[in-house]
Amino acid sequence: MLLTRAFDEKALLLQRQGRLGTYAVSRGQEAAQIGSALALKNDDWVVPSFREQGVFIALGYPLHQLYQYWGWDERGMNIPKKFSILPITIPVSAQIPHAVGIAYALKLRNEKKVVACYFGDGGTSKGDFHEGLNMAGVWALPVVFICQNNQWAISVSRKKQSASKTLAQKAISYGFEGIQVDGNDVFGIYKVVSEAVKKARSGKGPSLIECFTYRIGDHTTSDDASRYRSKKEVESWIKKDPIERLRKYMKKKEMWTKMYEKQLKKKIGKQVKEAVERFEKIPKQNPEEMFRYVYAEMPWFLKEEMRDI
Numbered sequence: 001m002l003l004t005r006a007f008d009e010k011a012l013l014l015q016r017q018g019r020l021g022t023y024a025v026s027r028g029q030e031a032a033q034i035g036s037a038l039a040l041k042n043d044d045w046v047v048p049s050f051r052e053q054g055v056f057i058a059l060g061y062p063l064h065q066l067y068q069y070w071g072w073d074e075r076g077m078n079i080p081k082k083f084s085i086l087p088i089t090i091p092v093s094a095q096i097p098h099a100v101g102i103a104y105a106l107k108l109r110n111e112k113k114v115v116a117c118y119f120g121d122g123g124t125s126k127g128d129f130h131e132g133l134n135m136a137g138v139w140a141l142p143v144v145f146i147c148q149n150n151q152w153a154i155s156v157s158r159k160k161q162s163a164s165k166t167l168a169q170k171a172i173s174y175g176f177e178g179i180q181v182d183g184n185d186v187f188g189i190y191k192v193v194s195e196a197v198k199k200a201r202s203g204k205g206p207s208l209i210e211c212f213t214y215r216i217g218d219h220t221t222s223d224d225a226s227r228y229r230s231k232k233e234v235e236s237w238i239k240k241d242p243i244e245r246l247r248k249y250m251k252k253k254e255m256w257t258k259m260y261e262k263q264l265k266k267k268i269g270k271q272v273k274e275a276v277e278r279f280e281k282i283p284k285q286n287p288e289e290m291f292r293y294v295y296a297e298m299p300w301f302l303k304e305e306m307r308d309i
C-alpha cells in the first residue's frame with residue numbers, strides 16, 4: 001500500500017514536470033486494490049480499468065512499465081508473459097464484457113481459474129455493466145466483479161449516478177450475490193474477495209463486490225476536484241485513510257515500529273527511483289506509431305494529422 005502511494009506521488013510530480021502524461025491517482029483506494037489483488041492466485045485473470053496501479057503493483061508488475069504506459073507509450077502495457085492481466089482500459093466499462101468473455105472461455109475449457117474485473121461507481125451506469133453481469137449470471141461464470149465506489153465519477157456524485165441504495169444490490173437483479181464492504185479496510189476486502197474467488201473457482205458463479213471508498217485526489221491530473229466537492233468532505237475521508245488505519249492496527253498488535261516504517265520507506269523510495277530511471281532510459285517512440293495501426297489503409301484525415309506532428 002505504501003509502495004502504491006509512493007508510486008502515485010512520484011507520478012504526480014513527473015506529470016507536473018511534463019515527464020508523464022495525464023495520470024489517475026489512486027490515493028485512498030489502496031486497501032480496495034491491494035486487498036483484492038492479494039486474494040487472487042497467480043494465474044487468475046485480472047481485467048482492470050484505469051485507476052488500478054495498486055492491483056498491478058500487488059501482483060508484481062514492473063513499475064517502470066506502468067510509468068511508461070502513463071508516459072504516452074502503450075508498450076508499457078505489453079504485458080510480460082507471466083502475468084494474466086489485460087491492458088488498462090480507458091473507455092469506461094468496456095472491459096466488463098471482455099472479463100465475462102474470458103470467464104466464459106475458462107468455463108468451456110474447464111480451467112479452474114477466476115477472473116477479477118475492476119470498474120468504478122460510474123462504470124455501473126454503462127450498458128456494458130448490465131450486459132456483462134447479466135450474462136455472467138445466466139452462465140454462472142467464474143468472475144468476481146470488483147466495483148470501487150469512490151463516490152465520484154469525475155464531477156458526477158454517487159447519488160446522481162444511481163437511485164439504488166447500494167451498488168452491491170444491483171447483483172440481485174442478475175441472480176447472484178452482491179456485497180458492500182468497507183473499501184478502506186484491507187482485511188475486510190481480502191476476506192470478502194477471497195470468499196467470492198473460492199465460490200467462483202468451485203463453479204458456484206459470479207459475485208459483485210462494492211468497495212465503499214473514496215477518491216482523495218483529483219479525478220486525474222487534468223481535473224480540479226475543488227470545483228465540485230467540499231474541503232470538509234475530503235477531510236472527513238482523509239481521516240479514514242486506509243494506510244493510516246493499517247498503521248494503527250499494526251501498532252496495536254505491536255507489528256509496527258518507527259524503524260520498520262523508516263526502512264520500508266527507504267526501500268520503496270529506491271524502488272520508485274529505479275523505476276523512473278529505467279522508464280526514462282527507454283528510447284522514445286516515434287509519434288507516427290499512433291497513426292499506423294488503426295486502419296489497414298490510413299484514411300486521408302489521419303495522413304493529414306500525421307503530417308502535422
Ligand SMILES: Cc1ncc(C[n+]2csc(CCOP(=O)(O)OP(=O)(O)O)c2C)c(N)n1
Pocket residue numbers: 051090091092119120121122123124150152153154215219
Ligand atoms: C465510454 C467513456 N465515456 C466517458 C469517458 C470519460 N471518463 C473517464 S473516467 C470517467 C468517470 C469514471 O468514473 P468511475 O467509473 O466512478 O471511475 P473512477 O474514475 O471514479 O475511478 C469518465 C466519464 C470514458 N473514459 N469512457
Ligand SMILES: [Mg+2]
Pocket residue numbers: 120121122148149150151152153154
Ligand atoms: Mg468513481
